Amino acid sequence: xxxxxxxxxxxxxxxxxxxxxxxxxxxxxxxxxxxxxxxxxxxxxxxxxxxxxxxxxxxxxxxxxxxxxxxxxxxxxxxxxxxxxxxxxxxxxxxxxxxxxxxxxxxxxxxxxxxxxxxxxxxxxxxxxxxxxxxxxxxxxxxxxxxxxxxxxxxxxxxxxxxxxxxxxxxxxxxxxxxxxxxxxxxxxxxxxxxxxxxxxxxxxxxxxxxxxxxxxxxxxxxxxxxxxxxxxxxxxxxxxxxxxxxxxxxxxxxxxxxxxxxxxxxxxxxxxxxxxxxxxxxxxxxxxxxxxxxxxxxxxxxxxxxxxxxxxxxxxxxxxxxxxxxxxxxxxxxxxxxxxxxxxxxx
DNA sequence: CTCGATGATTTACG
DNA sequence: CGTAAATCATCGAG
Numbered sequence: 447x448x449x450x451x452x453x454x455x456x457x458x459x460x461x462x463x464x465x466x467x468x469x470x471x472x473x474x475x476x477x478x479x480x481x482x483x484x485x486x487x488x489x490x491x492x493x494x495x496x497x498x499x500x501x502x503x504x505x506x507x508x509x510x511x512x513x514x515x516x517x518x519x520x521x522x523x524x525x526x527x528x529x530x531x532x533x534x535x536x537x538x539x540x541x542x543x544x545x546x547x548x549x550x551x552x553x554x555x556x557x558x559x560x561x562x563x564x565x566x567x568x569x570x571x572x573x574x575x576x577x578x579x580x581x582x583x584x585x586x587x588x589x590x591x592x593x594x595x596x597x598x599x600x601x602x603x604x605x606x607x608x609x610x611x612x613x614x615x616x617x618x619x620x621x622x623x624x625x626x627x628x629x630x631x632x633x634x635x636x637x638x639x640x641x642x643x644x645x646x647x648x649x650x651x652x653x654x655x656x657x658x659x660x661x662x663x664x665x666x667x668x669x670x671x672x673x674x675x676x677x678x679x680x681x682x683x684x685x686x687x688x689x690x691x692x693x694x695x696x697x698x699x700x701x702x703x704x705x706x707x708x709x710x711x712x713x714x715x716x717x718x719x720x721x722x723x724x725x726x727x728x729x730x731x732x733x734x735x736x737x738x739x740x741x742x743x744x745x746x747x748x749x750x751x752x753x754x755x756x757x758x759x760x761x762x763x764x765x766x767x768x769x770x771x772x773x774x775x776x777x778x779x780x781x782x783x784x785x786x787x788x789x790x791x792x793x794x
Numbered sequence: 795c796t797c798g799a800t801g802a803t804t805t806a807c808g
Numbered sequence: 809c810g811t812a813a814a815t816c817a818t819c820g821a822g
Contacts, residue, residue: 691801691818714811735810736802743813744800796822803816808809 535645561670607680615673626662630655698727702737707759
């Protein structure tokens with residue numbers, strides 16, 4: 447009888463003779479952690495259209511204004527003009543819609559900051575200057591430039607697409623910035639022009655400029671959102687790809703099995719051994735670790751299944767005669783239900 | 795398509 | 809941290 451007084455919970459996984467494998471009896475409810483909403487929204491489709499329309503309208507307005515410039519001039523020189531102007535001033539003073547409530551725009555700022563942070567974290571955002579919205583607080587956490595601890599070399603594909611996204615992002619951003627400037631100039635000129643006809647204070651012009659900037663920053667936010675979406679799509683796709691499995695090459699399997707079966711008594715390769723195996727097999731160290739983890743557990747679970755494989759690979763490297771005896775004993779208990787002492791005590 | 799093999803991920807433990 | 813164990817998700821042969 448196994449004196450399993452409080453059978454220590456250590457990982458000495460030598461199965462005791464009497465114990466059967468109680469597999470799967472701890473049925474755990476799987477949590478449906480799937481995110482079924484993988485919306486495939488492509489880039490920023492309509493923003494540039496909108497922008498174009500806005501610009502078109504502006505141009506149109508300007509053209510019309512120019513077309514009627516003669517009439518304006520006539521109006522300007524009309525003798526009643528000063529009187530009318532003052533009347534307008536008077537009216538305006540009475541019905542003054544005070545320009546307040548300019549200071550909203552804060553609620554969406556949280557989201558904007560979130561997006562910005564994400565873009566920054568992903569390296570899409572350059573350390574660009576951003577004046578608006580009081581987001582100056584976010585600064586110094588970002589790694590400036592360097593960031594040499596990027597350990598994954600095999601991400602070149604990912605990086606390529608990332609830089610593509612970044613490029614698109616910046617070109618679009620620049621476009622918007624430029625459009626914003628142009629539009630602002632247009633409006634400013636327009637208002638200045640009209641200020642000769644009706645009372646328009648510089649303060650109001652500034653306000654309008656502020657409004658315009660607000661609108662454009664909203665567009666920018668849309669841009670950022672689109673970029674974030676693209677980013678997330680790319681990332682999820684890439685992570686999925688990482689999860690996607692590709693069988694190792696024959697060479698890798700060979701090398702791994704060779705090590706495993708020639709170190710059956712202690713199949714726990716050291717870090718150096720792992721590196722060596724990784725190099726020989728053309729895989730990464732963590733893949734080696736994964737492989738050994740899987741191999742150990744699966745070998746233990748069903749040793750009979752690996753008999754053939756074992757003989758193959760032990761025959762190959764033939765070196766460890768002392769370890770091979772473990773194999774011999776296993777061969778005798780082929781498909782017997784008591785794998786008991788067949789197990790050497792791995793892990794000393 | 796099914797189904798076992800298998801690489802990767804997650805969870806829990808010391 | 810590294811590992812065991814369970815589980816996921818794909819591969820690949822039939």
